[in-house]
Structure formats: structure tokens, C-alpha cells
Amino acid sequence: MxxxxxxxxxxxxxxxxxxxxxxxxxxFNDVVSSLLLHSADPTIKNVWEQTPE
Structure with missing residues (x-):
């Protein structure tokens, strides 16, 4: 929402x-799909230099 x-x-x-x-x-594959459809950036790294996997 x-x-x-x-x-x-x-x-x-x-x-x-x-x-x-x-x-x-x-x-949470459905949530992943929804986030990507709403322009979530899959290249953002956390403090450990990890991208979402």
C-alpha cells in the first residue's frame, strides 16, 4: 500500500x-517482485558491501 x-x-x-x-x-519472493515493480534499486550495497540476493 x-x-x-x-x-x-x-x-x-x-x-x-x-x-x-x-x-x-x-x-519473500512476492515482496521482492513488488519492490522491483516499484523501482527498488537492486544495486544498493549495505555496510558489508552486499547487494540484495
Whole structure:
């Protein structure tokens, strides 16, 4: 719902993880798809230089 109203999906937590990092880590494939459809950036690295996988 927030994404439909323009929320930024790329805001990181203090570890640099975005919602996409968390969704990928937890195998929430439907959430990953939704985030990507709403322009989440899959190239953002966290503080450990990891991209969402």
C-alpha cells in the first residue's frame, strides 16, 4: 500500500539494508517482485558491501 502511494523502497536501516535486502534474505519472493515493480534499486550495497540476493 505504501509503495502505491509513492513511498521510497530504498531507504536503508542502520546496517544499510533496504526492504529489498530483507525480502531477499527471507525468500519473500512476492515482496521482492513488488519492490522491483516499484523501482527498488537492486544495486544498493549495505555496510558489508552486499547487494540484495
Amino acid at each position: 505504501l509503495l502505491k502511494h509513492g513511498a521510497n523502497p530504498d531507504i536503508p536501516d542502520k546496517g544499510g539494508n533496504t526492504a529489498l535486502h530483507c525480502a531477499c534474505r527471507n525468500n
